[in-house]
Amino acid sequence: xxxxxxxxxxxxxxxxxxxxxxxxxxxxxLRPNMFEMRQKDFIQAIKKVKSRGKKIFxxxxxxxxxNEIEKAIEMIAKMYALGIDGVIISELGLVGEIKKQFPQLxxxxxxxxxxxxxxxxxxxxxxxxxxxxxxxxLKECSVxxxxxxxxxxxxxxEIFILGDDSCNLDGRCYxxxxxxxxxxxxxxxxxxxxxxxxxxxxxxFLICKRQCSYFKxxxxxxQGRLLKRGxxxxxKDLKELVSLGIKVLKVQGREFSPFISCRMVSCLKNMLLNLxxxxxxxxxxxxxxxxxxxxxxxxxxxLYLLEKSSNKIWRLLREFLQRPIxxxxxxxxxxxx
Amino acid sequence: xxxxxxxxxxxxxxxxxxxxxDISSYDAIYLGDSFCRQYKDNLSxxxxxxxxxxxxxxxKGKKVFVSTYAVPRNAxxxxxxxxxxxxxxxxxDAVEIQNYGVLRISRREFPELPVHIGSLANIYTVATALKxxxxxxxxxxxxxxxxxxxxxxxxxxxxxxxxxxxxxxxILGISEExxxxxxxxxxxxxxxxxxxxxxxxxxxxxxxxNFGRVTLSGKDMCTIEHLPLILDKGFRFFRIESFRExxxxxxxxxxxxxxxxxxxLESRKxxxxxxxxxxxxxxxxxxxxxxxxxxxxxxxxxxxx
Numbered sequence: 001x002x003x004x005x006x007x008x009x010x011x012x013x014x015x016x017x018x019x020x021x022x023x024x025x026x027x028x029x030l031r032p033n034m035f036e037m038r039q040k041d042f043i044q045a046i047k048k049v050k051s052r053g054k055k056i057f058x059x060x061x062x063x064x065x066x067n068e069i070e071k072a073i074e075m076i077a078k079m080y081a082l083g084i085d086g087v088i089i090s091e092l093g094l095v096g097e098i099k100k101q102f103p104q105l106x107x108x109x110x111x112x113x114x115x116x117x118x119x120x121x122x123x124x125x126x127x128x129x130x131x132x133x134x135x136x137x138l139k140e141c142s143v144x145x146x147x148x149x150x151x152x153x154x155x156x157x158e159i160f161i162l163g164d165d166s167c168n169l170d171g172r173c174y175x176x177x178x179x180x181x182x183x184x185x186x187x188x189x190x191x192x193x194x195x196x197x198x199x200x201x202x203x204x205f206l207i208c209k210r211q212c213s214y215f216k217x218x219x220x221x222x223q224g225r226l227l228k229r230g231x232x233x234x235x236k237d238l239k240e241l242v243s244l245g246i247k248v249l250k251v252q253g254r255e256f257s258p259f260i261s262c263r264m265v266s267c268l269k270n271m272l273l274n275l276x277x278x279x280x281x282x283x284x285x286x287x288x289x290x291x292x293x294x295x296x297x298x299x300x301x302x303l304y305l306l307e308k309s310s311n312k313i314w315r316l317l318r319e320f321l322q323r324p325i326x327x328x329x330x331x332x333x334x335x336x337x
Numbered sequence: 338x339x340x341x342x343x344x345x346x347x348x349x350x351x352x353x354x355x356x357x358x359d360i361s362s363y364d365a366i367y368l369g370d371s372f373c374r375q376y377k378d379n380l381s382x383x384x385x386x387x388x389x390x391x392x393x394x395x396x397k398g399k400k401v402f403v404s405t406y407a408v409p410r411n412a413x414x415x416x417x418x419x420x421x422x423x424x425x426x427x428x429x430d431a432v433e434i435q436n437y438g439v440l441r442i443s444r445r446e447f448p449e450l451p452v453h454i455g456s457l458a459n460i461y462t463v464a465t466a467l468k469x470x471x472x473x474x475x476x477x478x479x480x481x482x483x484x485x486x487x488x489x490x491x492x493x494x495x496x497x498x499x500x501x502x503x504x505x506x507x508i509l510g511i512s513e514e515x516x517x518x519x520x521x522x523x524x525x526x527x528x529x530x531x532x533x534x535x536x537x538x539x540x541x542x543x544x545x546x547n548f549g550r551v552t553l554s555g556k557d558m559c560t561i562e563h564l565p566l567i568l569d570k571g572f573r574f575f576r577i578e579s580f581r582e583x584x585x586x587x588x589x590x591x592x593x594x595x596x597x598x599x600x601x602l603e604s605r606k607x608x609x610x611x612x613x614x615x616x617x618x619x620x621x622x623x624x625x626x627x628x629x630x631x632x633x634x635x636x637x638x639x640x641x642x
Contacts, residue, residue, distance in 0.1 A: 178507070221520060
């Protein structure tokens with residue numbers, strides 16, 4: 001399952017090997033508006049994906065306010081009529097209505113719910129959830145824990161095999177809205193502000209990746225990017241994960257350049273096809289690792305901007321993150337190989 | 338709970354802390370630390386101490402609630418089930434749950450035990466609250482990010498007791514690993530109790546408190562100035578968060594708020610200034626209003642009067 005954030009890359013990401021794509025509509029998904037598609041683009045994307053016989057999921061995975069629930073259901077109804085195959089949600093209050101109105105829709109529970117034990121999965125199954133996205137931090141427990149969770153009956157498991165990791169558990173981090181929040185509602189009552197809560201489609205200020213100082217008993221104990229954790233790299237256990245029968249392997253990246261997402265998906269697909277061919281498998285792993293380094297470099301630039309820039313940051317960020325990466329970087333990446 | 342009745346509660350993590358705290362200002366006490374199972378003498382993990390603690394609180398005529406581990410993995414489930422069992426057996430008035438898997442265990446194994454859902458369970462809407470009501474939940478604590486109007490909507494529409502934070506540090510995140518141990522440069526697996534020390538994390542425009550796996554706001558959320566508004570909106574269940582604070586903090590802040598609530602309920606001429614002076618001694622980083630006015634969590638705004 002691969003992310004889409006740009007209509008022009010839909011075919012490319014399918015060519016790279018994605019079987020399912022997922023994306024959000026501006027204002028209705030977890031990512032801020034700048035990383036999501038316009039409604040009319042998403043409708044076009046549905047047509048493109050369906051014409052190629054693949055699946056498309058709508059990400060509605062932010063937490064809504066009470067007065068937004070009805071509108072969220074209207075949005076799902078509209079996209080359901082156009083042919084989406086599933087929807088990814090975080091808000092438990094949506095489940096009952098979705099199951100009642102759209103029983104055919106595949107209902108996935110977002111990583112934001114941090115479902116991490118078997119009883120959690122049983123609870124969500126009892127609500128009507130078809131598949132649960134496991135939290136990215138589960139890498140601490142790795143395959144053994146995922147194995148236990150995959151034994152819960154009648155509920156699928158979806159895992160991120162590539163993406164960022166955060167020091168706080170998914171959906172349990174309120175650092176960004178503590179730092180800066182300016183709630184603004186549009187004429188329909190929807191909170192559309194990029195400066196809202198990161199759980200409610202506001203911008204994540206990546207506080208957990210910034211420079212900070214740790215004071216203990218009045219003195220500085222350590223300094224640096226203390227809250228930062230490395231990237232999520234579960235792909236190293238790909239063979240075991242496949243043998244566990246995981247329903248969906250997912251790549252994070254609606255906020256990344258489509259170029260990177262496409263390359264990553266292509267590498268992972270190659271790895272999946274060459275699980276028994278060690279030579280080809282290892283070659284693809286090294287290619288993937290250099291892509292991850294490239295992604296980290298872009299993220300460092302992103303962090304630099306966040307730490308140094310002023311209120312004009314949104315325009316700059318869009319420039320950096322929504323366009324395909326520049327020619328120099330593609331060249332560097334090719335030379336590196 | 339309506340009219341001039343209200344409940345003021347706080348949390349206590351160990352038996353020693355309970356014995357050293359003057360809890361006379363409180364109507365109810367949450368026992369145990371939800372965030373770290375390794376916290377030394379954590380009442381949620383120690384059956385014998387929990388029994389004694391429940392007896393001490395009950396003997397003082399107060400209600401007692403037991404907190405359960407907030408983010409259990411499969412390996413933690415047996416321990417959490419034991420906490421629920423001990424709470425039910427020792428006569429706790431309710432358990433505080435932050436994880437829906439634990440809610441499932443509680444409702445199946447201990448259906449008589451009332452359940453409170455904590456703020457980390459991410460309750461943002463009335464629809465979620467109603468779903469939890471169907472599952473037999475008695476009290477909810479809305480997500481910290483909800484503003485007062487949204488919390489009031491939960492309180493009025495869901496038909497559940499809605500608890501709100503009046504004062505103390507907000508929980509801004511919970512991590513998989515103990516961060517204070519990670520930064521301490523000591524390579525040991527055993528818990529060194531670093532989280533009991535005075536820890537701060539400072540970044541540009543931001544000060545945070547870090548205690549092991551939990552990141553807290555550096556500023557104390559303070560609502561003393563806005564008490565009449567909060568009472569007007571119909572809230573009657575109040576929490577003073579004294580997470581890893583001195584026992585003097587719990588006693589004094591509780592006392593100040595009890596007096597302030599009584600004054601705000603009984604008199605139209607509520608004056609917060611004398612109370613604010615007392616609270617300032619306990620908050621070196623300053624105050625904020627949290628998210629109650631749909632602003633950044635660390636902002637503080639003054640009432641319009």
